Amino acid sequence: MFDLTAEQEMVLSSLEDIARKEFADRAFDWHGEPPWENIELLAKRGFLGINIAEEYGGGGMGEFEAMLSIEAVGTVCPDTAEFLYNQQMVAPRAIEMFGSEEAKDRYIPPVVDGEKAIAIAISEPESGSDVGSMRTTVSDDLVLNGEKIWVSNIKHSDAAVVWVKYPEGLGSLIIEFDWDGVEVQEHYTNMHGGTQSQIRFNDVEIPEENVLTRGKDAFVDQLKALNWERLGCATLANSFSRNAMEKALDYSQQREQFGQPIGDFQGIEWKLADMLTELEAGRMLTYRAALNAHKQGRIPDRLETSMAKLYSTERAEHIVSEALQIHGANGYQQGHPLEYLYRMTRGRRLAAGTDEIQKNQIAAVLKKSGMPDLV
Template sequence: MEALTDEQRMVLKTVRELAEQNFAEKACTWNDQAPWENIQLLAEHGFLGLNFDEKYGGGGMTEIEAVLMIEIVSRVCPDTGLFLNSQQMLAPRAVNEFGTESAKKAYLPPIMNGEDAMALAISEPDAGSDVSAMNTTAVEDGDGFRVTGEKTWVSDVPHSSSAVVWVRYPNEGLGSLIVDFDAEGVDIANHFTNMAGHKQTQFYMEDVYVPKENVLTHGRSAFKEQLVSLNWERLGNAAMITGRMAFALDMAIEYATEREQFGQPIGDFQGIEWKLADLVKQYKAAQGLTHQAARNAVSADRTLNRLDASVATLYASEVAERVVSECLQIHGANAYQRGHPLEFLYRDVRGWRIGAGTDEIQKNQIADAIKENGLGHIV
C-alpha cells in the first residue's frame, strides 16, 4: 500500500494503542456476547464508522482506513474486529451508500455512537449461495411495502434493533430494505450457536410494513450496485482474517522464544524456524492482497471490483486455517485445551471459508471476472 498520510498514521496508531491497552485481557472470551465496552470506547474516541459521512457520526475517511482498523483491532481482539467489520462493511454501509436521508439520520448515529448495531439478512433455507432462489417478498402497499418471508444464518441479531433485508419485488427483481425487529409481524424464531460460539438467527416476517424511506435498493440497476458494494464485505472479511493470523503468529513467536526443550528455546530448532517462516510468508501475502485491493478501490471512486475482493478473501480464508493450525501445533497440548485463545481461533477461522461466499462461490467470482476482463493491468 502507498505511504499513509500523517493523519492516517496518527489515527491508526491511536487505534492500535487503544486496543492493546484495553482489549487484550478479554480477547477470545466473549463467546456469544458483543464486546460493547470495547465498541463504546472506540466510539468515545471517534473511531466507529471511519468510512461513514461525518454528519451521521462517522469519521469522514475512506475504506482504506476502515480496512486497516479492522485488521489492527482483530490482531488484538478477534471478536471486536468481527463487530467492527459487520458494522463498517455490511448492513450500516448499505444504509450509508443507498439509504434515504431519513434512514441515514434514523439508523446511523446510534451505531456510530456505539449504542446499537444492524444485522444483514440474506440467506434463506432454500437460498444460500443462490440468491436468485430468494422467496422473501416486498409488495407495495400505499406509502410503503409489506414484507413476508424467512431469513436464516443471520449474524448480529441478538445485539441489533434492525436489519438490512434482501427481498424480491414482484416483477422487479431483487432489492433491499430496512426492517425493525420490533415491527409487528417479525418473529425471532431460533438462535443457532456455531463452532466459534457465535449466535446466528432464524426469523420470520409476516406482512411486515416497511415505509418507503426504509427502502435501500429497488429495481434491477439499483440492486446491481448493491451487489458491487457487497465486495466490501468480502474485503472486510479478508482484513479481519489477516488480523486473526497476526494474533496467532504473535502468540506462536512468543511461545517459541520462551518455551525450552532439550536445553534450548524450541524456536531455535530449524523445524520451527522454517515453519514460522512459511506461516509469515502466507500471512504477508494475504495482507498484501487485502491492502492492494483497498487501495485500488479507493483510487477508483471507492468501487471495489470482484476479482480483487474475491482473490483477497479466498486466499486469506484458505491460508488462515493453515496458519492458525500450525500456530496451535507449535504450542502443542497447551493450546489444545478448551479456553485457550488458539483453540477458539482454530474453531473461528474455519467459518470464514463459508461466510460472505463459500470458497466455491469465490472461485466462481474469480473465474467470471477473468473471463470478462482478463487479469487486468498494473497501471
C-alpha cells in the same frame, strides 16, 4: 507495507495502542458476545464508524481507513474487530450508501455512538449464495413475507438490512425486530459461540423510507458494494492470522525442549517462515485491491477482491492451525486463545461469499477478460 498518509498512520497507531492497553486482558473472554465496553470506548474516542459521514456522527474517512482499524484491533481482540467489521462495512454502511435521509438519520447515529447494532439478513433455508432463488418477497404496496436464516447478532441488534425480491426484481430494505409480523423463530450457536437466528416475516408493512434498493440497476450497485464487505472480511482474517502468529512466535522463543527454545529447531523455523509469507501475501492482495479502489474513488475490482478474500481466509485457517500446532497440547485445550481463534477463523471462509463462490468469480473474470495485466 504501503505509504500511508499522516491521518492513516494516526488511525493505525492510535488503535494499536488502544487495543494493546485496553483490550488485551479480556481479548478472549467474550465467547461470541459483543464486547460492549470496548465498543463504547472506541465510540467515545471517535474510532467507531470512521468511514461513516460526519453528518451522521462518523469520522468521514473511507473504507480503507475502516480496514486499517479492523486489522489494528483484530491483532489483539478478534471479537472487537469482528464487531467493527460488521458495523462499519456491512449493514450500516449499506444504509448510508443506499438509504433515504430518514433512514440514515434514524439508524446510523446510534451505531456510531456505540449504543446499537444492525444485522444483515440474506440467506434463506432454500437459498444461500444463489440470491436469485430467494423466496422472501415484497409486494407493490410494500408488504413483506418470507424467512431468513443464519442471521448473526439478532439478540444485540434492533434492526436488520434484509435482501428481498420485489415484483420487478431483487432489492433490499430495513426492518425492525419489534415490528408486527417479525418473528424470531429459533437461535443457533456457531462454532465460536456466536448466535445466529432464523426470522419469519408475516405481512410486515414496510415504510417507504425503509426501502434501500429496488430494481435491477440499484441492486446491481449493491452487489458491487459487496466487494468492500469482502475486503473487510479478508482484512479480518488477516488480523486473526497476525494475532495467532504473534502468539506462536512468542511461545516458540520461550518454550524449551531438549535444552533450547523450540523456535531454534528448523521444523518450527520453517513453519514460522511459511506463516509470515502467507500472512503478508494475503495482506498485499487485500490492500492492493482496497488502495486501487480508494485512490480512484470506485468500487473494488471484482477479480482483485475475490482473490484477496479467497486467499486471506483460506490461509488464515492454515496459519491459526500452525500456531496451534506450535503450542502443542496447550493450544488444543478449551479456553486457550488459539483454540478459540481457530473456531472463529473457520467462519471467515463461509461469510461474505464462500471459497467456492470466490473461485467462480475469479474463473468468470479470467474466461471473459483473459489474464490480468502485468502492471
